[in-house]
Amino acid sequence: MAVVGNQIVRRRAGGPIHWIRLLGSAVIKGITFVGGMSILLGQTFKWTWRGLFRRKVRFSHHHLIQQMIRVGVRSIPIVLLVQFAIGFILALQMAPELDRWGQAEQVASINAIAGFRELGPLMAAIVLSGFAGASIAAELGTMVTTEEIEALQVQAINPVRFLVVPRVLATVIMMLCLTVLADLTLVFGGFITGVLQLGISPARYYHLTLEALTNKGFLTGLIKGGLFGLLISLIACYQGLSVKPADGSEGVGRATTVTVVRSIVAIVIMDAILTALFYVYNFFER
Amino acid sequence: MSEPEPVIKLENLVKRFGQQTVLDGINLEVYPGETMVIMGGSGCGKSTLLRIMIGSIKPTSGKVIMLGQSLAQLSESEIDELRKKIGILFQSGALFNSMTVGENVALPLREHTKLHRDVIDLQVTIKLNQVSLLQARDKMPAQISGGMKKRAGLARALAMDPQILFYDEPSAGLDPVTSSQIDELIMNLSKGLGVTSVVVTHEMDSAFRIADRMCMLNRGKVLKVATREEFEALRDVSDADGFSQDELLMRQFLRGDPEGPISSEEDKGGFFEELGIFSLR
Ligand SMILES: Nc1ncnc2c1ncn2[C@@H]1O[C@H](COP(=O)(O)OP(=O)(O)OP(=O)(O)O)[C@@H](O)[C@H]1O
Ligand SMILES: [Mg+2]
Numbered sequence: 429m430a431v432v433g434n435q436i437v438r439r440r441a442g443g444p445i446h447w448i449r450l451l452g453s454a455v456i457k458g459i460t461f462v463g464g465m466s467i468l469l470g471q472t473f474k475w476t477w478r479g480l481f482r483r484k485v486r487f488s489h490h491h492l493i494q495q496m497i498r499v500g501v502r503s504i505p506i507v508l509l510v511q512f513a514i515g516f517i518l519a520l521q522m523a524p525e526l527d528r529w530g531q532a533e534q535v536a537s538i539n540a541i542a543g544f545r546e547l548g549p550l551m552a553a554i555v556l557s558g559f560a561g562a563s564i565a566a567e568l569g570t571m572v573t574t575e576e577i578e579a580l581q582v583q584a585i586n587p588v589r590f591l592v593v594p595r596v597l598a599t600v601i602m603m604l605c606l607t608v609l610a611d612l613t614l615v616f617g618g619f620i621t622g623v624l625q626l627g628i629s630p631a632r633y634y635h636l637t638l639e640a641l642t643n644k645g646f647l648t649g650l651i652k653g654g655l656f657g658l659l660i661s662l663i664a665c666y667q668g669l670s671v672k673p674a675d676g677s678e679g680v681g682r683a684t685t686v687t688v689v690r691s692i693v694a695i696v697i698m699d700a701i702l703t704a705l706f707y708v709y710n711f712f713e714r
Numbered sequence: 715m716s717e718p719e720p721v722i723k724l725e726n727l728v729k730r731f732g733q734q735t736v737l738d739g740i741n742l743e744v745y746p747g748e749t750m751v752i753m754g755g756s757g758c759g760k761s762t763l764l765r766i767m768i769g770s771i772k773p774t775s776g777k778v779i780m781l782g783q784s785l786a787q788l789s790e791s792e793i794d795e796l797r798k799k800i801g802i803l804f805q806s807g808a809l810f811n812s813m814t815v816g817e818n819v820a821l822p823l824r825e826h827t828k829l830h831r832d833v834i835d836l837q838v839t840i841k842l843n844q845v846s847l848l849q850a851r852d853k854m855p856a857q858i859s860g861g862m863k864k865r866a867g868l869a870r871a872l873a874m875d876p877q878i879l880f881y882d883e884p885s886a887g888l889d890p891v892t893s894s895q896i897d898e899l900i901m902n903l904s905k906g907l908g909v910t911s912v913v914v915t916h917e918m919d920s921a922f923r924i925a926d927r928m929c930m931l932n933r934g935k936v937l938k939v940a941t942r943e944e945f946e947a948l949r950d951v952s953d954a955d956g957f958s959q960d961e962l963l964m965r966q967f968l969r970g971d972p973e974g975p976i977s978s979e980e981d982k983g984g985f986f987e988e989l990g991i992f993s994l995r
Binding site for chain 2: 570571574575584586
């Protein structure tokens, strides 16, 4: 019995050792994640490149389109709803404040800038990580537990080429489309408030929006959107493929949750870095 | 004239999962055209052995030599080339759930050959017919029974006309008729086309039907490799006096007796021993 007792005592050991251990395992987890993601990114590039430029490697357009529909289409209504509401609310909230300075019209510029540079790609990405990210992780995780991934490998079909590449490409392409859609919807939400509530004429609103909208604003937003798409899909594929056959459906559930959480954290960090590059260091002029 | 080169050769194979030693020094040779049946109790590492042979997991130590090449020394793409020459039937079937049965069978052909769609369709028809599953061609895996899944998995394994076929429990969970049909199919492939087969099973009836040679595993070691006739003789001996412990154990397994060394091994209380608590006994 002493052995059993001993083990319990050892497991309960608290104090600094305990915290150092926790810290250590967090660091190891972080390094494993970043390392694994980088390897997956490298492989994805390799197989995309080969698929596009080498005759021998198959590249299935059919798969890609199937994935685009699955990934993107279902999230469109939610993105539209969220962005319209944000545009509408943002304009309503800003208007009284701006009015004090006699600048109520400027809601148009604010909405355009906020939408195209920031909120369009950001909100589209967050919605997509819930839709596409979670579903990709669940799908691939399930395929691990049903031995489908192993079956692919032993049939000499590379899972990265066959499963990851079409999902990543589909997500990136759909994120670009969703970003544009989200940008426009947010502006439209502001437009409704501006015209109906604040009495700005439609032509004037349109003019002000175009004035605020620079190429740089639009393009940096689009680049953000594309990179967010890359992040979401890579994290989802990584988490899904990291499920162990023995983890079963519980492991799949965990992978799904972890995907959404990590995606959102990664998106926000990436957003901060990109914004710093684009606007503080003017990395991308014009 | 010596023996032919073995198609598969396992040299001193060891596999550990953490503390647990699942395979402990396996040596085995499989010759061209023969059907080798690997037997052993549940959880004794049969599937693990199969996975190592097909290069799906790496052994802790030891060597796998397949078709004259050592797996450990091959690059990823060389292993893939080798894999196109082998077919595997998984224990669970492992069909791709997002594709129909027909598409499952067509996939390796689509991926690895430049055959025209119509030719692939024809191939799929032939393979599905071989396992009498043509009527399920357009069904999804979720819509068919366990036995049908296994047969579909077999049709997929046959798609590339492999030189070596690996079967993990081909007849487990099937009704007796389907089970003997599968056995029949395995024998036809081996006798008719000269396919080398490695079959993992604990269904003794089926094992004795299809085997040329058999291999008995216990506790991660090979107890005996011998021809089917020798194992039959061991099973049918009525008087077991003077048998070694190993022979008694194999005899019990082959006969499916409830009493014998296998049962008493469990009674010894290995559970408590593993916990390191001797005083409780
Ligand atoms: N990936 C793994 N990680 C840890 N342990 C494993 C793993 N795969 C198998 N094992 C262990 O190895 C042992 C042998 O498993 P294996 O699946 O090879 O048995 P088996 O002989 O095929 O059993 P069955 O007849 O039930 O299919 C089991 O105790 C199992 O717990
Ligand atoms: Mg098994």
